[in-house]
Amino acid sequence: MKTLRARLVLFVSLALVVVCATMAVATVLVQGAHLQADLDQRVRDAADRSQGGLERRPGDATDLGFLNERGQPTGTVAARLTDGKVVAAEVVTEDGGQQVLTAAQRTALAGVTEAGTLYTRTIPGLGTYRLTVASGDGPAVLAGLPAAELKDTVDDLVVAEAVIAVVGLAGVGTVCAWVIRRQLRPLGQVAATAVEVANGPLGTGELTRVPDPDTGTEVGQVGAALNILIDSVESSLAELRRSEDRMRRFLADASHELRTPLASIAGYAELMDQGAAKIEPALVWQRVSAQSARMTGLVEDLLLLARLDEGRPLEETDVNLATLVAEAVWDARAAGADHDWQLALRLDEPAVVTGDAARLTQVVANLLANARAHTPPGTRIEVEVAAGRTECVVVVRDDGPGIPPDLLPAVFERFTRADASRTRAPGQGGGSGLGLAIAAALTEAHGGRIEVASEAGRTEFRVTLPRAAARSTATS
Numbered sequence: 261m262k263t264l265r266a267r268l269v270l271f272v273s274l275a276l277v278v279v280c281a282t283m284a285v286a287t288v289l290v291q292g293a294h295l296q297a298d299l300d301q302r303v304r305d306a307a308d309r310s311q312g313g314l315e316r317r318p319g320d321a322t323d324l325g326f327l328n329e330r331g332q333p334t335g336t337v338a339a340r341l342t343d344g345k346v347v348a349a350e351v352v353t354e355d356g357g358q359q360v361l362t363a364a365q366r367t368a369l370a371g372v373t374e375a376g377t378l379y380t381r382t383i384p385g386l387g388t389y390r391l392t393v394a395s396g397d398g399p400a401v402l403a404g405l406p407a408a409e410l411k412d413t414v415d416d417l418v419v420a421e422a423v424i425a426v427v428g429l430a431g432v433g434t435v436c437a438w439v440i441r442r443q444l445r446p447l448g449q450v451a452a453t454a455v456e457v458a459n460g461p462l463g464t465g466e467l468t469r470v471p472d473p474d475t476g477t478e479v480g481q482v483g484a485a486l487n488i489l490i491d492s493v494e495s496s497l498a499e500l501r502r503s504e505d506r507m508r509r510f511l512a513d514a515s516h517e518l519r520t521p522l523a524s525i526a527g528y529a530e531l532m533d534q535g536a537a538k539i540e541p542a543l544v545w546q547r548v549s550a551q552s553a554r555m556t557g558l559v560e561d562l563l564l565l566a567r568l569d570e571g572r573p574l575e576e577t578d579v580n581l582a583t584l585v586a587e588a589v590w591d592a593r594a595a596g597a598d599h600d601w602q603l604a605l606r607l608d609e610p611a612v613v614t615g616d617a618a619r620l621t622q623v624v625a626n627l628l629a630n631a632r633a634h635t636p637p638g639t640r641i642e643v644e645v646a647a648g649r650t651e652c653v654v655v656v657r658d659d660g661p662g663i664p665p666d667l668l669p670a671v672f673e674r675f676t677r678a679d680a681s682r683t684r685a686p687g688q689g690g691g692s693g694l695g696l697a698i699a700a701a702l703t704e705a706h707g708g709r710i711e712v713a714s715e716a717g718r719t720e721f722r723v724t725l726p727r728a729a730a731r732s733t734a735t736s
Contacts, residue, residue: 276432369402522555579620581647584617585643601643602643610647614706627699674694
């Protein structure tokens with residue numbers, strides 16, 4: 261993070277340096293050109309004034325008396341030319357007088373002959389000058405002004421630009437560094453949170469999050485995304501813990517259920533080995549067969565649930581749900597004649613679903629067996645089949661004692677029993693607690709849903725399945 265911040269500050273600083281340098285150079289060039297043009301114009305004006313002064317003065321070819329006139333700035337150089345040669349040359353001194361140029365100084369003026377053209381010459385002892393020859397009908401006069409003031413002005417401008425640039429860069433750089441540090445602070449918090457989550461033990465408590473104030477900016481969206489990721493990880497860990505808890509409970513319950521018939525079979529086998537006189541072999545084999553059948557049914561139920569958990573496809577055919585439920589009710593009436601069985605068909609459309617007929621029969625049979633097993637004799641059990649445009653509904657309703665409220669949320673979980681609170685009909689064997697779990701799993705495998713509502717005197721299981729046409733349309 262520090263490296264990124266340093267690189268950003270360096271990049272912004274370099275960009276500012278380039279911008280400031282470009283602006284400074286452009287300013288110096290433009291201002292220098294303006295000053296140069298102003299100096300050149302003043303040189304031309306000085307030459308024109310000198311020539312005009314000569315036209316008004318009588319004198320010989322070396323007369324430079326016009327330099328005594330007012331308006332001639334200090335340092336002005338003037339010379340008389342004859343046939344392109346300097347015959348007289350003087351300079352205005354600081355006290356307002358004139359000083360004759362030496363031979364070396366006059367030599368520096370050689371070659372300045374073309375009227376109207378500006379020349380730059382360095383005159384020994386006087387410095388750099390801009391020179392020109394006055395054009396016109398009068399005598400040829402050379403005039404020049406010192407360029408030192410121009411150079412000094414440009415040098416001062418360069419120094420001022422440099423100072424302003426340094427101060428501005430320092431101030432702007434400080435502000436940029438502060439802004440970049442502030443804007444990148446959420447990334448630092450993201451990195452710290454990620455390190456803390458990575459180094460901390462998973463699954464032992466709530467994971468650290470990026471604070472909300474650091475997730476509001478565009479850079480902070482990285483922190484918001486990390487929080488979403490942490491939420492997903494935490495949810496997955498929680499689900500994993502719940503799955504592990506369910507698996508441990510499932511294995512414990514399955515082991516207990518399998519141990520009971522195995523213990524009975526082992527006990528009867530031991531009695532047979534001991535040759536107990538009071539034990540009839542036929543009774544022993546009958547009990548062994550019963551326990552074996554119980555264990556076989558339990559194992560088959562567990563295998564069915566395992567296949568459903570793996571998502572193995574079921575057989576898909578068109579199943580008439582009304583016929584299937586009616587046959588299941590007849591079977592249940594034969595097995596539980598001491599209950600009042602009622603069947604109602606409310607069909608606005610044909611009750612045809614797509615699925616495995618045997619498994620759908622198992623769903624209905626398990627619901628009917630559950631109602632019969634957990635209600636006393638004489639209980640009224642109503643079975644209703646309804647079909648609409650998109651769904652078919654099977655309702656199993658009884659007026660028995662109801663499901664305890666604390667048990668209701670877990671009624672479709674595996675090995676859930678309500679023996680302690682719901683009356684079991686005499687002679688009913690102990691169930692494994694897998695009937696409703698299998699019914700729920702099979703319903704979901706057919707693309708449907710199962711719901712339960714219960715209170716004292718009324719318990720209702722509702723199975724909703726998509727009609728064959730509706731499911732075909734959704735699949736396509």
